[in-house]
Amino acid sequence: MVHMNQGQGETSYAHNSSIQNAQQNRMKPLIEAAIIDLCGSRSTLFPEKMLIADLGCSYGPNALALVSTAVKAIINHCLQFQQPPPEVCVLLNDLPDNDFNTVVKSLVTLRQNNNKLVVVTGVAPGSFYERLYTSDSLHLVCSSNSLHWLSMAPEDLTMNQIPAYDMDEHARRERLPMRLMHVSSGKISYFSWS
Incomplete structure (x- = not known):
């Protein structure tokens, strides 16, 4: 780690x-x-x-x-x-x-x-x-700021083979806007940014 x-x-x-x-x-x-x-x-x-x-x-x-x-x-x-x-x-x-x-x-x-x-x-x-x-x-x-040091990738990212961080700036920009899903107490929240 x-x-x-x-x-x-x-x-x-x-x-x-x-x-x-x-x-x-x-x-x-x-x-x-x-x-x-x-x-x-x-x-x-x-x-x-x-x-x-x-x-x-x-x-x-x-x-x-x-x-x-x-x-x-x-x-x-x-x-x-x-x-x-x-x-x-x-x-x-x-x-x-x-x-x-x-x-x-x-x-x-x-x-x-x-x-x-x-x-x-x-x-x-x-x-x-x-x-x-x-x-x-x-x-x-x-x-x-703990999210940039996650101890493991969120399950939704790994299930869908979405890398949480890509060293290739060009590849990262092509994926924008990125969407993350957060599941809490049975409720789903989506966060998007570009």
């Missing part, structure tokens, strides 16, 4: 992930809106506990970008509506070859910076094609 260089060296993902960081920055308003939707307003009951997961979290500076945005949004929402903050559990997932030592150090920093809010942190190594968490346990799930 192919993966990025681990650790903190010059060629590591930690020092060569600015494109992924830019994508995560574009997702911040969506995460903030999701937290507002989850937390409700002053007239609704604020949740006492929240579980947030990042699937394909990677490591380095981007590992906590999405969940940190969610934690900050929770804090801001609590301050705005003068609500007590919930207990927050942050769970990070990636493939087992990820540099989880670096991730755990980041989690320690997240807990220290949000000592009164983040009470539990953890990692769940494994593919998100398999069950990682208990039913109905997560409130918010984030995932951004």
Whole structure:
């Protein structure tokens, strides 16, 4: 299996992930809106506990970008509506070859910076094609750039002999627009891009 260089060296993902960081920055308003939707307003009951997961979290500076945005949004929402903050559990997932030592150090920093809010942190190594968490346990799930490092091609692509990625730029452009199908809870969603 192919993966990025681990650790903190010059060629590591930690020092060569600015494109992924830019994508995560574009997702911040969506995460903030999701937290507002989850937390409700002053007239609704604020949740006492929240579980947030990042699937394909990677490591380095981007590992906590999405969940940190969610934690900050929770804090801001609590301050705005003068609500007590919930207990927050942050769970990070990636493939087992990820540099989880670096991730755990980041989690320690997240807990220290949000000592009164983040009470539990953890990692769940494994593919998100398999069950990682208990039913109905997560409130918010984030995932951004993990799709370019899929641990396996989606079944629809392999069944129809559609390569998920082709090194030949000309061949790739001839197949545009590409369509992917996503099946979830018996519902089929199609995504197209060109």
